[in-house]
Amino acid sequence: MKLICSKANLLKGVNIVSKAVPTRTTMAILECILIDASANEIKLMANDMELGIETIIDGTIEERGIIALDAKIFSEIVRKLPDNDVTIETDASFKTVISCEKAKFNIIGKSGDDFSYIPYVERNESIVLSQFTLKEVIRQTIFSIADNDNNKLMTGELFEIEENKLRVVSLDGHRISIRYIEMKNHYDSKKVVVPGKTLQEISKIIPGSADEDVVIYITNNHIVFEFENTTVVSRLIEGEYFKIDQMLSSDYDTKVRINKRELLDCIDRATLLVKEGDKKPIIMNITDGNMELRINSFIGSMNEDIDIDKDGKDIMIGFNPKFFIDALRVIDEEEVNLYMVNPKAPCFIKDDEGKFIYLILPVNFNTAAN
Amino acid sequence: MKLICSKANLLKGVNIVSKAVPTRTTMAILECILIDASANEIKLMANDMELGIETIIDGTIEERGIIALDAKIFSEIVRKLPDNDVTIETDASFKTVISCEKAKFNIIGKSGDDFSYIPYVERNESIVLSQFTLKEVIRQTIFSIADNDNNKLMTGELFEIEENKLRVVSLDGHRISIRYIEMKNHYDSKKVVVPGKTLQEISKIIPGSADEDVVIYITNNHIVFEFENTTVVSRLIEGEYFKIDQMLSSDYDTKVRINKRELLDCIDRATLLVKEGDKKPIIMNITDGNMELRINSFIGSMNEDIDIDKDGKDIMIGFNPKFFIDALRVIDEEEVNLYMVNPKAPCFIKDDEGKFIYLILPVNFNTAAN
Structure with a gap:
């Protein structure tokens, strides 16, 4: 095999397919990137048996062929080559010469025959x-x-599709994230x-x-x-995925409208008092126009007030701060709505347009101790 | 003690003195930053018994006093506060309240009396x-x-001072770095x-x-x-520091003038074939107008030619590539001169103005095997 392509194209392709190279495997061939130039295009491929990626890069094939190269070494070599045309040449014994300007690398590849190709998948709708x-x-x-x-x-x-609606859901037993997309x-x-x-x-x-x-x-x-x-x-x-619809009630006893950035910064500050593994909840004490956040830990305590708009009942409720931080970090909206029923029922974070729902289960806290 | 200063000033000061807080110590007081507002200025201080740093920050002292606060917690709190005035208030039992806007942290400090102050050093010339x-x-x-x-x-x-010359030297047994400064x-x-x-x-x-x-x-x-x-x-x-002058002979048999960036990039490329711990030398084969660099490892081999200006004899010499990379990385000059005597004598990297000398010992290599 002999092919020539620019370093930039090669590097882009290698970076893409590398994502499917397993970090740990007992099958050495899976640690390889396959370069398939057996037809009219240069195809790079990697496959960890769960996930396979192939990408076609621009370049010239001077002699058709296939070779599998250790992904780590090959990508490091490509990354460090000068910004110029790269020639990759192999012989029948899989000796591979990668050259660019005056630099010339010799490594040993593997036969493409041993590579586990990406399965053929029928493409319908x-x-x-x-x-x-x-x-x-x-x-x-x-x-x-x-x-x-x-x-x-x-x-x-x-990934749930119905008519022109896509719903994407993830959950871990303590929280649910839902995104709705109109197609x-x-x-x-x-x-x-x-x-x-x-x-x-x-x-x-x-x-x-x-x-x-x-x-x-x-x-x-x-x-x-x-x-x-x-x-x-x-x-x-x-x-079969978990049935989540029965958990998505839209009844609430307390509705809070709050600035996302203020809430996120405040919880972020509070968590510095909590060392990894010690499960201290952040306590929200919600009254008219005000949310007081409190955290107590072995290191010290912290409290802060945030202005809010509140509808409905006052409530005092505790959460794992990490779950709030994770959700608030990915929300782009400036203001969010929190919906709560009681200190033992989940809190919902929603936007006005119905693009997302983040459900977070509260944690118990001892009111007396805090 | 009660003082007020901007978050920016406080953070800058904390970041400076934190460099003298030991990462591991059995003396808890050394893990603290001392805030000394006992006189007319706010002084932050840290001391690991080898190295002590103090810095004065702008701010208002409302009540004089001294407190020692855990450096890690204090600096994390300061870092996460809003960008506004910060108030630090302590009481007789070392309870410390750090507040900024609506955020309020309570932590427990230590008595400043236990702190190991930075020694007084007489300042002469x-x-x-x-x-x-x-x-x-x-x-x-x-x-x-x-x-x-x-x-x-x-x-x-x-640090060696003589008249208006400062010479700074470091060495580790395999190499010497020397910088000359005119004052x-x-x-x-x-x-x-x-x-x-x-x-x-x-x-x-x-x-x-x-x-x-x-x-x-x-x-x-x-x-x-x-x-x-x-x-x-x-x-x-x-x-008494090592006597290095007898090693700094200016005789040479081969002088090479080379582009620094090309040499550095080439050695950098070559080392990707060398895994940590396996000591493969990079071999320079220097002839008229050309330096060929070669490396052989278990992974493969690499070679590259670089255009040079050469005076004197041809030479083939091997080095630990890391030592060359370390020196070349800190040199700002576009071109450097290499001076060599024979494959067993040190190589000198010098500039034209005599600002620096980097001495690197060569390593043995088996010519037949490479």
Whole structure:
């Protein structure tokens, strides 16, 4: 194989497919990036068996061929090459010479035959989202997937399509994040659970333009994302997702309208008194026009007042501050509404337009001790 | 004690003195920042018994007093406060209230009586350097102090003053870095070894302006740096520094003039084939007009040619690539001169003006194997 392409193109491609290279694996071939120049285009590919990514880069094929190169070494070499045309040449024994200007690297590759190719997925009805929307939706929900594998379904996000509505849900047993998106077209109903890892990696490689689209195909076992010259194929998580609709009551006894930045900064300040692992709640004491936030820990105590608009009953309620911080950080709105029923029922954070709902369960606190 | 100062001033002061707070200590009082408002100014102070820093910040003292506050918690609180006036108030039982706008923190301080004050150092003749020069000199030499305590003197840098010349030297047994500075005034001869840690911290807190000075006082046991509102006092390292002059011969058999950036980039590329701990030398094969660099490792091999100007004999010589990278990274000159005698004698990197000398010992390599 012999091919020539610019360092910039090569690096961009390598960075994209690297996201599907597993960090730990017992199969050495999975640690490789496949360069497939067996046809008329230069395709880079990586696959960790859950998630596969391929991307086509511009360049000239002088001699067709395929080679698998260790992803870590190959990407480090590419990153450090001068900004110029790069030549990659291999021989029958997989010796690979990567040269650029006067620099010349010799490494040993592996046969492309051993590579586990990305499965072929039938592409039927396609769903179209802008890159920007998909990236935003992931950012605004991914933080509340479970951080352990105890329940596989909690490590993914529900993508639920009905007519022209997409609902994306993540939950970890203490909180639920929901984003509603209105799409341009109507589609058949679908309900799949996409691995969180896939979404995290996708959101890193989507450029995020509002004018460019991502085309999504969904089958029984796979989801495919196509954008620019890149195709991402991921397995879906099997099983039936949690029924959340019964938890989304819109009744409330207290409604608070509050400046998001003030609330976030205040909770952020309060948490510096809480060391990792010691579960001190932040207590909100909500009265007419005022929210007093308090935290007590072994280090000291902190309290602060924030002006609010309040409808309904006074309430004193405690939360894990991290859950509030996570949700408030991804909200773009300047003001948010909090809806509460009682100190043991979940609090809902909502916007005016119905784009999102963040549900957070409260924690018990001993009023006397605080 | 009660004082009021802006968050910006307080934060700046806290960041400066924090550099003298030890990361690990068995004496809890050393983990504190002392706020001394017992006289007419607000002084912050920290001291790890080797290095002490004090800085004066603007503010209003409403009630005089002294308090010692845990450095980590205090600086985190200050960092997260809103950008406004901060009030710090303490009572007789060392309860401390830090308030800013509507935020109010309560923590427990310690008595200032327990604090280990910075020793009084007599200030005689002062040496003056610009902040810029001191910061540059540290950056250009600090990397070659020893990274372990086996020989205490190697963990510091020699500051040697003779007339209007300052020479700063660091060495670790494999290499020597020397910077020569011409000063405006003439001084009495002095030779002291300053702890590397002191210099590292100093270079972080000096703003680095070319128009502002640092005033330095040296006694038998201490060195004092004064700039702006800050005073840094450090112990010196006792003992006689290594005699290096006999190693600084200016004879050579090969002189190479080379573009610094090209050489650095090339060695940087080569080292990606070398994993930490496996000591593969970079081999320079120097002939008329050309330097070929080669590296061989378990991962693969790399070679590259660089155009040079050469005087004298051809030579093939091997080095630890890290030592070359460290030196080349801190050199500002576009071109440097390398002076060599034979593959077993040190290589000197010098500029045209005699501002610096970097001496690097070569390593053995088996010509046949490479």
